[in-house]
Amino acid sequence: MATLSSPSFSVIDYLAEERGKDLFRFSTAGSVDDGKSTLIGRLLYDTQSVYEDQVRAIEGKGTTVPGQIDFALLTDGLRAEREQGITIDVAYRFFSTARRKFIIADTPGHEQYTRNMATGASTADAAVVLIDASKGVLEQSLRHAYIASLLGVRHIVVAINKMDLIGYAEQQFRSIEHDFSLLLNRIAQDTGNPVDCVFVPVSALAGDNIVHRSSAMNWYAGQSLLEVLESLPPSRNSRLDPFRFPVQRVIRPSHTFRGFAGQIASGTVTVGDFITVLPSGKTAQVTRIVTFDGDLESARSPLSVTLVLDREIDISRGDLIVAAGSQATVARNLDAALVWMDLRPLQRNRRYLLKHTSQTVPAVITAVNHRTHVGTLQHEAATTLELNGIGEIALHLMRPIAVDLYRHNRNTGAFILVDPETNSTVAAGMIHAIHDSTAQGKPLHGSSGPLTAEERSARWGHRGGVLDLKAPEDLVDLIERDLLLHGFIAVRINADDPSPSSDHSLLDAVVQRVVDAGLIALIAHQPDSDEITAHSGSYTTALAADSPAQAIAAVHELLRRAEIAVNTQKAGLQ
Amino acid sequence: MPVTQIAAQSLPVPIPVPSSHEHLSHLRLLEAESIHILREVASEFERPVMLYSVGKDSSVMLRLAQKAFYPAPIPFPLLHVDTGFKFAEMLSFRDEMARSVGAELLVWRNESAIAAGTNPIALDTRRCCGLLKTQALLDALRHYKFDAAFGGARRDEEKSRAKERIYSFRDSAGQWDPKNQRPELWNLYNARVHPGESIRVFPLSNWTEMDVWQYIHEEKIPVVDLYFAKERPMYVRGEALLPIEQAFVAHRDEMPQMVRSRLRSLGCSPCTGAIRSDADSIPAIISELLSFRNSERANRAIDHDQEGSMEIKKREGYF
Numbered sequence: 001m002a003t004l005s006s007p008s009f010s011v012i013d014y015l016a017e018e019r020g021k022d023l024f025r026f027s028t029a030g031s032v033d034d035g036k037s038t039l040i041g042r043l044l045y046d047t048q049s050v051y052e053d054q055v056r057a058i059e060g061k062g063t064t065v066p067g068q069i070d071f072a073l074l075t076d077g078l079r080a081e082r083e084q085g086i087t088i089d090v091a092y093r094f095f096s097t098a099r100r101k102f103i104i105a106d107t108p109g110h111e112q113y114t115r116n117m118a119t120g121a122s123t124a125d126a127a128v129v130l131i132d133a134s135k136g137v138l139e140q141s142l143r144h145a146y147i148a149s150l151l152g153v154r155h156i157v158v159a160i161n162k163m164d165l166i167g168y169a170e171q172q173f174r175s176i177e178h179d180f181s182l183l184l185n186r187i188a189q190d191t192g193n194p195v196d197c198v199f200v201p202v203s204a205l206a207g208d209n210i211v212h213r214s215s216a217m218n219w220y221a222g223q224s225l226l227e228v229l230e231s232l233p234p235s236r237n238s239r240l241d242p243f244r245f246p247v248q249r250v251i252r253p254s255h256t257f258r259g260f261a262g263q264i265a266s267g268t269v270t271v272g273d274f275i276t277v278l279p280s281g282k283t284a285q286v287t288r289i290v291t292f293d294g295d296l297e298s299a300r301s302p303l304s305v306t307l308v309l310d311r312e313i314d315i316s317r318g319d320l321i322v323a324a325g326s327q328a329t330v331a332r333n334l335d336a337a338l339v340w341m342d343l344r345p346l347q348r349n350r351r352y353l354l355k356h357t358s359q360t361v362p363a364v365i366t367a368v369n370h371r372t373h374v375g376t377l378q379h380e381a382a383t384t385l386e387l388n389g390i391g392e393i394a395l396h397l398m399r400p401i402a403v404d405l406y407r408h409n410r411n412t413g414a415f416i417l418v419d420p421e422t423n424s425t426v427a428a429g430m431i432h433a434i435h436d437s438t439a440q441g442k443p444l445h446g447s448s449g450p451l452t453a454e455e456r457s458a459r460w461g462h463r464g465g466v467l468d469l470k471a472p473e474d475l476v477d478l479i480e481r482d483l484l485l486h487g488f489i490a491v492r493i494n495a496d497d498p499s500p501s502s503d504h505s506l507l508d509a510v511v512q513r514v515v516d517a518g519l520i521a522l523i524a525h526q527p528d529s530d531e532i533t534a535h536s537g538s539y540t541t542a543l544a545a546d547s548p549a550q551a552i553a554a555v556h557e558l559l560r561r562a563e564i565a566v567n568t569q570k571a572g573l574q
Numbered sequence: 575m576p577v578t579q580i581a582a583q584s585l586p587v588p589i590p591v592p593s594s595h596e597h598l599s600h601l602r603l604l605e606a607e608s609i610h611i612l613r614e615v616a617s618e619f620e621r622p623v624m625l626y627s628v629g630k631d632s633s634v635m636l637r638l639a640q641k642a643f644y645p646a647p648i649p650f651p652l653l654h655v656d657t658g659f660k661f662a663e664m665l666s667f668r669d670e671m672a673r674s675v676g677a678e679l680l681v682w683r684n685e686s687a688i689a690a691g692t693n694p695i696a697l698d699t700r701r702c703c704g705l706l707k708t709q710a711l712l713d714a715l716r717h718y719k720f721d722a723a724f725g726g727a728r729r730d731e732e733k734s735r736a737k738e739r740i741y742s743f744r745d746s747a748g749q750w751d752p753k754n755q756r757p758e759l760w761n762l763y764n765a766r767v768h769p770g771e772s773i774r775v776f777p778l779s780n781w782t783e784m785d786v787w788q789y790i791h792e793e794k795i796p797v798v799d800l801y802f803a804k805e806r807p808m809y810v811r812g813e814a815l816l817p818i819e820q821a822f823v824a825h826r827d828e829m830p831q832m833v834r835s836r837l838r839s840l841g842c843s844p845c846t847g848a849i850r851s852d853a854d855s856i857p858a859i860i861s862e863l864l865s866f867r868n869s870e871r872a873n874r875a876i877d878h879d880q881e882g883s884m885e886i887k888k889r890e891g892y893f
Contacts, residue, residue, distance in 0.1 A: 009861075011857040011858070011860055011861040012857065014860070014861070014864070015788065015791065015857070015860070018599075018600075018788055019599050019601075019792075020597070020599070021599060021600050022597070022598070022599070022600060022603070023600040023603045023604070051866065089737045089752065089753075089755065090737065091729075091733075091736040091737045092729045092736055092737075092779070092780065093729075093730075093736060094729070094730045094780075094782045096782075096784075101600040101782075101785075103780055115757050116757070118757070118759065119757045119758060119759050122759035122760045123759075123760060123761075248610070248613040248614060248617055249613050249616065249617045249643075251643060251644075251645070251646050252646070253645050253646035253647065257645060259645075261613055261642070261643070262610075262613075263606055263607075263609070263610040263761070290644070290645065291641065291644070292640055292641040292644040293641075300598075302598075302603065302606050302607070303598070303602070303606050304605070304606040304609035304610050304613070304641075304642070306644070317617055341757050353766070355762050355764065356762075357762075358614070358617070410760070411760065411761070414759070414760050414762065415762065416757075416759060416760075416762045416764065418764055418766055420766075423764070423766035423767065423768060424756065424764075425756045425757050425758075425759075425764045428757065428759045
């Protein structure tokens with residue numbers, strides 16, 4: 001970023017650069033001694049995100065040695081917190097770098113604040129888990145990683161802090177890295193959500209590897225914590241996921257206009273698309289995508305838009321509009337992971353209100369399948385969950401709603417439970433399994449109705465998706481042949497052909513059809529430099545130009561990470 | 575499920591994807607989130623209202639409301655709490671904006687406190703705010719039976735605001751209990767309140783001061799002229815510049831001087847200091863903002879009269 005002091009600073013250039021920035025949210029958790037506040041304070045201070053009056057207000061206060069700033073005071077905002085010297089509630093903090101705007105959900109780490117950790121993780125793209133190098137892996141780090149994974153946070157950045165206290169010793173870092181990787185494996189198995197992790201040795205107090213790479217640890221060749229956070233992909237639902245649009249409001253200013261307002265939960269919608277309204281199952285075609293700034297030809301998650309359809313069908317708030325080819329499941333009986341958040345324990349067969357997207361339905365918990373002991377990852381038999389308890393439950397809804405599994409969709413797979421007497425939010429839930437289904441339902445052999453994405457992936461052995469290759473033609477040939485051998489069904493599209501793919505909207509439409517059919521759209525580009533890359537979902541990987549075998553292996557890894565390769569046996573991968 | 579451990583040095587560097595649709599800027603993402611919040615509240619509450627304070631944040635919030643319900647008009651009224659100490663330019667701008675967007679504008683004043691001569695010098699700033707802002711606001715909400723009130727507060731403004739929910743629950747006395755906030759996950763907001771209780775809603779929670787100015791620039795949103803630098807008469811007290819709007823703020827024999835200055839945030843004239851500035855356009859303001867060493871509320875007297883004073887005011891019902 002150009003700075004004001006540099007003679008070349010131009011605010012017009014700065015604003016243009018700002019338009020290229022995206023938004024990345026990460027959560028942190030920690031308690032008094034593990035240096036979390038110091039780490040956040042360091043990130044804010046070293047990226048020039050704190051103002052002098054804010055620093056002046058805390059100077060000379062706190063518990064650090066004179067002359068040093070106690071960063072915890074910068075972040076602990078409530079009087080009760082300052083009095084007790086601990087973080088109680090989720091605090092949101094903001095900073096930006098030349099590449100990204102960041103939002104930190106800063107949460108307390110103690111078990112009694114599990115619900116705050118879950119709150120912070122629910123919207124996070126990544127979680128920064130802190131481990132005190134001088135103490136090794138404590139239960140608290142495990143809990144934070146578990147909750148992040150349960151809430152579907154894919155990227156876990158493990159900051160091994162206080163390296164200065166152990167003389168920057170590589171061996172201890174490697175040993176913690178090894179132990180915690182094994183734990184993360186078990187966590188991912190338990191939550192059913194994949195985890196990608198990166199380990200960074202840091203000292204928040206000394207500033208090592210937080211913003212700038214440290215010279216104190218030459219054995220570490222990796223990026224600083226901030227560099228890692230700048231390069232991770234956001235875990236938003238992609239534009240190529242199935243289209244989901246919960247209707248928030250019917251907009252009807254006059255008898256000539258009737259539109260359905262909502263925020264696109266996943267996927268893309270284009271004028272002319274056929275959609276289905278759930279739970280009614282009625283179908284229509286999109287004729288306009290209306291915004292204050294003019295109509296759009298196409299819009300993607302997470303934009304807020306208003307859809308106009310070609311025919312009068314009954315649609316109201318709470319309905320889910322989906323792509324006609326890839327429908328959600330309409331269900332009344334669900335299994336879900338639950339984080340209990342209320343002082344009053346869970347009561348089976350009591351009426352709660354379930355809020356899912358833009359609708360609320362009465363629901364009862366019919367059974368507690370198990371309670372998870374986060375410290376040991378053991379499942380225990382249970383009949384209830386208490387405040388901060390985590391477990392899996394069976395749920396019966398008073399009327400059917402259209403849902404997805406949480407691991408497929410973080411919006412249409414999530415819900416909260418509200419106590420109708422106290423109006424408190426008592427639990428957060430993530431749908432793990434769907435037990436019944438209507439005509440739009442699960443893949444049953446011989447069932448009728450439109451094909452679902454699940455039925456297609458069961459048949460093809462993989463999910464639909466895009467594999468974008470910037471590679472010479474002979475390497476693309478090799479990759480295409482290898483995919484065929486391994487049972488992937490790919491449709492090759494040469495993006496550089498003059499027609500029809502020079503028209504982006506047409507290319508997008510073709511790609512969308514291929515993906516909707518559950519196939520792989522293999523888009524090939526001529527590389528414009530020596531850089532040969534493969535891109536899928538939110539992942540990009542560099543391919544080795546001189547080793548086709550390595551390049552092919554990297555493509556397989558990419559397909560796995562992008563969750564296109566779901567059934568590795570069937571797809572022939574090891 | 576497998577865990578993939580990526581060595582940090584081999585992390586992929588995101589490269590631009592061919593389709594022009596792929597990139598959504600942070601402002602588009604923030605806008606989409608705010609519109610979602612505005613629509614949720616308008617759909618789930620009986621009587622919502624938008625607190626319109628005339629400042630830059632209110633201007634952005636008003637534009638987002640236009641966008642959220644387009645092509646329908648904004649489905650709730652605007653409420654301005656007038657302390658009697660607002661700058662004259664703010665009041666004319668307020669009326670013009672409400673007229674141009676076609677929104678209903680309600681103005682509420684604590685007339686009895688104003689008639690009794692309440693001002694921040696006779697009282698202290700905290701008690702003055704308590705009567706002219708907080709009390710007036712609570713009276714207005716009660717009078718009109720509003721059950722949800724939008725405010726333009728942002729989490730980056732102040733430490734206790736950083737812990738504020740998007741839906742901030744208030745008891746029947748309008749008070750905030752920071753230790754008993756509802757958990758708020760994903761974009762699922764709990765809109766259930768008992769009769770008499772209400773919520774304050776902050777659709778700009780995740781915006782920063784810089785985001786607000788950039789959005790004003792990108793969207794060409796009108797703002798009050800007081801934000802732009804020009805020669806203005808000020809009482810100069812050391813570093814501080816005090817607008818001459820109200821005669822009672824002058825010390826004995828104090829004479830105003832013309833100073834090229836502007837306001838960074840808009841409050842009541844006796845308690846809002848101006849800053850010396852040459853920034854006479856939005857890009858100039860943005861460029862000035864990049865050079866600032868102090869937060870935007872540093873020139874608001876009310877935030878600093880005691881440790882944690884914003885939190886205390888909020889507990890009492892302040893926005």
